[in-house]
Each structure stands twice: as structure tokens, then as C-alpha cells.
Amino acid sequence: MIEKLNAQPLDETKQLIQRKYPELLSEEKEEVKETKEIDFIRKIINEDMKTGKYNGRVHTRFPPEPNGYLHIGHAVSVNLNYGIAKEYNGKFNLRFDDTNPITEEEEYVKSIIEDVKWLGADWEDRLFFASDYFDRLYEYAVQLIKKGKAYVDDLSVEEIRKLRGTVTELGKESPYRNRSIEENLALFERMKNGEFVDGEKVLRAKIDMSHPNLLMRDPVIYRILHRTHHNTGDKWCIYPLYDWAHGLEDSIEGITHSICTLEFEVHRELYDWFLEQLEDEEGNPIFHPQQIEFARLNLSYTVMSKRKLLHLVSEGIVDGWDDPRMPTIAAFRRRGVTPEAIKKFTDGIGVSKRERIVDFSILEHYIREDLEERCPRVMSVIEPLKVIITNYPDDKEEKIEVNNHTRNKDMGKRVITFSKVIYIDNSDFKEKPPEDFYRLAPGRKVKLKYSYTIKCEKVVKDEKTGKIKELHCSYDPDSKTCSTKDDPEVKVSIHWISEKNAIPAEIRLYDRLFLKENPLDVEEGKDFTDYINPDSLKIVKGFVESFLAKAEVGSRYQFERLGYFIIDKDTTKDNLVFNRIITLKDTWSKKLENRK
RNA sequence: AGUCCCCUAGUCUAGCGGCAAGGAUUCCGGACUUUGAAUCCGGUGGCAGGAGUUCAAAUCUCCUGGGGACUACCA
Numbered sequence: 001m002i003e004k005l006n007a008q009p010l011d012e013t014k015q016l017i018q019r020k021y022p023e024l025l026s027e028e029k030e031e032v033k034e035t036k037e038i039d040f041i042r043k044i045i046n047e048d049m050k051t052g053k054y055n056g057r058v059h060t061r062f063p064p065e066p067n068g069y070l071h072i073g074h075a076v077s078v079n080l081n082y083g084i085a086k087e088y089n090g091k092f093n094l095r096f097d098d099t100n101p102i103t104e105e106e107e108y109v110k111s112i113i114e115d116v117k118w119l120g121a122d123w124e125d126r127l128f129f130a131s132d133y134f135d136r137l138y139e140y141a142v143q144l145i146k147k148g149k150a151y152v153d154d155l156s157v158e159e160i161r162k163l164r165g166t167v168t169e170l171g172k173e174s175p176y177r178n179r180s181i182e183e184n185l186a187l188f189e190r191m192k193n194g195e196f197v198d199g200e201k202v203l204r205a206k207i208d209m210s211h212p213n214l215l216m217r218d219p220v221i222y223r224i225l226h227r228t229h230h231n232t233g234d235k236w237c238i239y240p241l242y243d244w245a246h247g248l249e250d251s252i253e254g255i256t257h258s259i260c261t262l263e264f265e266v267h268r269e270l271y272d273w274f275l276e277q278l279e280d281e282e283g284n285p286i287f288h289p290q291q292i293e294f295a296r297l298n299l300s301y302t303v304m305s306k307r308k309l310l311h312l313v314s315e316g317i318v319d320g321w322d323d324p325r326m327p328t329i330a331a332f333r334r335r336g337v338t339p340e341a342i343k344k345f346t347d348g349i350g351v352s353k354r355e356r357i358v359d360f361s362i363l364e365h366y367i368r369e370d371l372e373e374r375c376p377r378v379m380s381v382i383e384p385l386k387v388i389i390t391n392y393p394d395d396k397e398e399k400i401e402v403n404n405h406t407r408n409k410d411m412g413k414r415v416i417t418f419s420k421v422i423y424i425d426n427s428d429f430k431e432k433p434p435e436d437f438y439r440l441a442p443g444r445k446v447k448l449k450y451s452y453t454i455k456c457e458k459v460v461k462d463e464k465t466g467k468i469k470e471l472h473c474s475y476d477p478d479s480k481t482c483s484t485k486d487d488p489e490v491k492v493s494i495h496w497i498s499e500k501n502a503i504p505a506e507i508r509l510y511d512r513l514f515l516k517e518n519p520l521d522v523e524e525g526k527d528f529t530d531y532i533n534p535d536s537l538k539i540v541k542g543f544v545e546s547f548l549a550k551a552e553v554g555s556r557y558q559f560e561r562l563g564y565f566i567i568d569k570d571t572t573k574d575n576l577v578f579n580r581i582i583t584l585k586d587t588w589s590k591k592l593e594n595r596k
Numbered sequence: 597a598g599u600c601c602c603c604u605a606g607u608c609u610a611g612c613g614g615c616a617a618g619g620a621u622u623c624c625g626g627a628c629u630u631u632g633a634a635u636c637c638g639g640u641g642g643c644a645g646g647a648g649u650u651c652a653a654a655u656c657u658c659c660u661g662g663g664g665a666c667u668a669c670c671a
Contacts, residue, residue, distance in 0.1 A: 223669035
């Protein structure tokens, strides 16, 4: 009780200080920001720097497979890897892990390059392909054979699987396991030369068929695939597998910290084993990067697997990889989200080893925070309701100068028009207003933002349908510069647009793609697509300020009280198209919902 | 079933033997406001459970429980 009494005046003092001397409090805040949180990966790196493990060098990489579009989960990895490289004055590579010509395509290479660049990561001149190293990978394989640590196996896929055993049963050795080094060398060369058909032979590492880690039970490292590769064409008909290729790629590039997701944790043992076996021309062990695993991102109300995203695209559930409802980078870009917002988000959620489903509202928060700063304000009407100001002269027009941003005066001013016929948003009028409804209703007053106070005198309805056609309102000529607090009858000011200043626009209202928090948590007999939000896209015709006809594709605005919008690339000379990036927070309608 | 990994508010995260367990978001109040926005103030809410070590445990050890990875010639 005493605490409460004491707390009261203190809060008030703080609020007073905030109002009068905001700079005092903001300084305080910056100091708090100084204490930077450090994740477990950076801790490992700090330790390595201390011990001089890599001579103070930090070199990371982002190694996508070009078999799909990048999504926000990849952004976590890009930002992490590039961020670390920058922080430690290190380097960052972009490397395509293109060891499987069956699924990989040039189209994906292009989109990935564009996305990584857009995210702000800079690989300078270090854009690499695993396929650049096919020769060296082959040489290393020969070395492994020469050391008696790899052999050519004639077994079929099924036979290999059978002999591998299970997590509880030991594996059995292949009858071809003890071929001579010479025979293996010859056979491997013949594999490379295309003397065998797909699947006829493989090269396997000779490790331990009774190893508790299944991956260590003589893993296949080369398979025969008579396929044209997007990069090397028909030069090769044998291709290395991930475990063989990845560590070697890292080693070749001098990567110090090979950061990947949790599912590769079990692979680390193999990763290390390969690197320990091999040596360079002088007989020294080859460079040995360290693999570190972190938890991938899962976001609520969406799906992240490439397979599922591809399904949404190929089934036409969404309109392509860059449909603004998708979690792909291309979609975020088109939707209007900035790379800076994504960076804030990925920094904000941090990195850890616990599997996580990050709440969508956290992403939304960073998107709003970013847009709030950068978007000029504009008054647009999404669901127009015609309003006639009955006591305003027919042909009179007033120009009103308004700020483009409430706080940031650098964004300049613009001029809007007031006249007899205006449009307001349908949601700002209720014939039978619910409790707490502050906006317009029959007989009620509302402030038109930057302009007059109006009072609803009459509701005109369509005789046939009974739908509201227009509103007849009167205005108060003395109210132009008033604020809402000058008139006890006026609670809020609403946005509006004059007929004289309005041009039509197509407005695409996007919402979350799924209704279910975790769409992968499917009930019996259902599919993840059963949880698609049927209202994830609504297209409406509204009015925007006429100067926007000249605005460029990709420019973002805050439609006052509605949300943030961007001009879409579908815009043509006579069809202006806006995407809603995100709504403004709406505590009032949330309150109404919660009351239900 | 074997090996390995993980477990701090609804969600994400900090903590590294001594904290009133901190921050972000969500939610709920309030101040301010020509955006029911932003901004500001306040509140609800957490160490999976149990034993042990210790003067002292979210932190170290063990057990139990829960979640996950691995049984592809995918990455």
C-alpha cells in the first residue's frame, strides 16, 4: 500500500519530465542499449579469438541449395552469418551447394542472389559454387581411397540400406568393402568416366559399420548421376553427396565457423572425420573449420518448408513465389516489408539451440516499427462512403497544408483539398453505434482530420436495397483549427478525402495466410491447406490522394488510421495498385473482439 | 529401441554459484494525442519436476518427465 502511494507521484514526475524534457529520458535509454546481449555462437567465436584458434580470423558463409526460393528462415541465417563477419571484421561468402543436378535450377540461383543482396549481405567477389570444386573434391576422394579409407561398392540402394542396420541394430559390412586400393582407384575412375549406369556403383567411406551414429556406417560419398548440371554441364556423371562436399567446401574457402541448423548436429561427427583424414600437397592436415548448429526459425501462422511452399505455388493456392502472403523473401519484398525490418526481427529473436515457433506478432511489431519511421502519411479511403456537406458552397474549394509526418518535419508538407463532396471510410460510420464508438453516427459529430468538424444530419439509403448510399452532414465553419479536445462532443478525428482530390485505386488487403497458429499440426484426415485463411486477400476499390498517380512503384505510405501500403508492380497507367503491408495497431477493435 | 541435442512468463530471449530472475512482444490499465496510431507510465505473467553438492543453485551433478534429430545414392 505504501509502495503504491509512493509510486504514484514518481510516475507522474517521470511523465512530466518526458513531456517537458524528452531528451533527458532518451539519454538514459541509450545507456541501457549499450549492454549488448551475446548469443552462444558469438561466445564461441569470442573464445576462439582469445585462444587464437584461427589467428583472429572470422570467415562465414551462407550455403543455399538452389532448389527453391529463400524464405524468412534463410534470412535468419544470412543476417547471422553476414552480421558476424562484419562484427569481427571478417569475410562472408555466398556459396551455392549445388551437388544435386536433379533438383537444382538456374532460376533459383538468380532469385537467391537477388534476395541475399536485397537483405543487405555483401559477399564482395566471393560468390562460389560447390560445383567449382568438383575437381578438387574428386582428388580428395582419390586420396581417401589411397589411404584405404574409401571403397567402391556394387550394392544397390536397398542392399546398402539393409546392411546399414538401424538405431538399435549394428550394421553389416558390404562384401565389396575389402577391395584393394588399386581396384578401388580403377573402379572410381571408371565411375567418373561414365562406364556405369546410374546406381550401379557408389563410392563409400570406410569407417565403422557398427558405429552408434548411422551416418558413420560407411556413408556414400559419390553417386552416379547421368544428368546435366546447371553449371558444369555434362562434364560429370558422378556427384558428391552433402557430407563429403560440405566440409571440404568450407575448408577450401577457409571458412572458420560453419554455421548451420540443428538437424546437421549428427553430421558434425562425419564432418570432422573427413577433415581429419585428408591432407594437402605437403602432407599437412587440411584446414578444419568448425561446424556450429543453431535452431532454425519457425513462424506461427505460416509454413516454412520448401516442399510446402512449392505446393502452395504449384497448386495455385497463392499467386507465385512472391505472392505477398508467402513467407519468402521475394514475397516480403513485394509486400513492402523492408530488409531493415527483417534485420531488426532476426536480431530481435536472437539465436539459440531450442526449437522454437516465434509468434507472428513479433515480426509484425518490427515491421510496424520500421514503417512508422519511414513512411509519409497520406489520407486514403478504402471503403468509400460518400458524404455531402450540405451547408458548404457547391463550387468552393479550400486548400489545406498538412505535414507528411507527425513527428518528422523533414518529410515536408503537402496540400490537400476540402470541398462539398468528400468520402470517408465506411468503418467510420455506424447507424447504430456500439458502446465506445467515437466516430460518426446519426446526430453525432466527428472531426475531419486537418479540417472541419462535421455532424451527421441525415442518412440517405438506396430505396431498393436499403443500403446506405450517402450521408448528409453539416460542418462548423469555425472548427477548422480546432482540436478534438475543444469540443466535448468530438472524440476523434477521422480521415477523409475530397472528391476533387481523389483518384481511384485498387487496394489489395493482405492478411495472415493461415488461420491456425501451427498449420503443420494437422488433425486426422486434414491437410495443412485446410487451414488457409480464406480472407488472406481482399481486393477493394478505394480512393487515394491524386498526387499518388505520379508516385513510383515501390513507394510506401501510411494511409492514416489504416495501415502501411506500397505501390505494387502490377500498377499500370490506368490502374494504380496498392498492397497493404500491414495494418496499424487497432486496440479499439481488439477490445471489441475480446468483449465478444 | 540406441546415440546425441534441447527445456527461463502465451511467444522470443538475457542470466555462467550470491539478481527483487532482466529485456522484447502479447494482454490489461493509465497519461498524452487533429491517426482509437506513434510516444510515455504502470500492471498481470516464468526458472518442467525431484533429489544431491554448497554457507548460497535458474546456474554444478544425478534421476524423472517433456520436446527434437538420426535409420536418403536429398541438402
